[in-house]
Amino acid sequence: MKIVTMCRGGNVRSVAAKMILSRCLRHEVIAIGADNTNYDTKRFLFNWADRIVIMHPDLLKYMSFSYCDNYGGRPSLDYTYKTTLLNVGNDVWGNPFNENLQTTIVSIINSNVYSPLFDEKEGIIDLAEVIKTLREYKAKLELRNIRFDIDKQIIKCEDAYE
Numbered sequence: 001m002k003i004v005t006m007c008r009g010g011n012v013r014s015v016a017a018k019m020i021l022s023r024c025l026r027h028e029v030i031a032i033g034a035d036n037t038n039y040d041t042k043r044f045l046f047n048w049a050d051r052i053v054i055m056h057p058d059l060l061k062y063m064s065f066s067y068c069d070n071y072g073g074r075p076s077l078d079y080t081y082k083t084t085l086l087n088v089g090n091d092v093w094g095n096p097f098n099e100n101l102q103t104t105i106v107s108i109i110n111s112n113v114y115s116p117l118f119d120e121k122e123g124i125i126d127l128a129e130v131i132k133t134l135r136e137y138k139a140k141l142e143l144r145n146i147r148f149d150i151d152k153q154i155i156k157c158e159d160a161y162e
Helices: 013-023 040-046 057-064 099-111 128-159
Strands: 002-007 027-035 051-054 064-066 074-079 084-085
Touching: 002 013, 002 057, 013 051, 013 099, 027 040, 040 099, 051 057, 057 064, 057 084, 084 099
Parallel strands: 002 027, 002 051, 051 084
Antiparallel strands: 064 074
């Protein structure tokens, strides 16, 4: 299933949901921010997606909008029919790897097993597996950053030596 996850900024809640939905449920997911994604991009992604997952009820206002078409008209678009609310509230975590945020998302998904986010063959998400997977992913990112920093230091040393 193709899913767009959307929170206010597109950096924490929607990214956390993306990680769970893509890694645990094997969906194709793109995370965006309502405030920093323009209307044309939203329209393109909303048309592409089978489901749009919003992380707060206030974001429902972004599911219907008018736009200027190439002919000077203002067609109205409504994506509420493919929208699912995954209400984790306001961003108080500041980091998509926050285990409390991950637990909240998994709990909401697990309590709505029959929601449109699940195919018939899918079941409950194992929270311990989610946290283990995300810790491994975070460790890989940190290792990649360390390697990048080392490479930068080597280049500086080589430049200074020459």
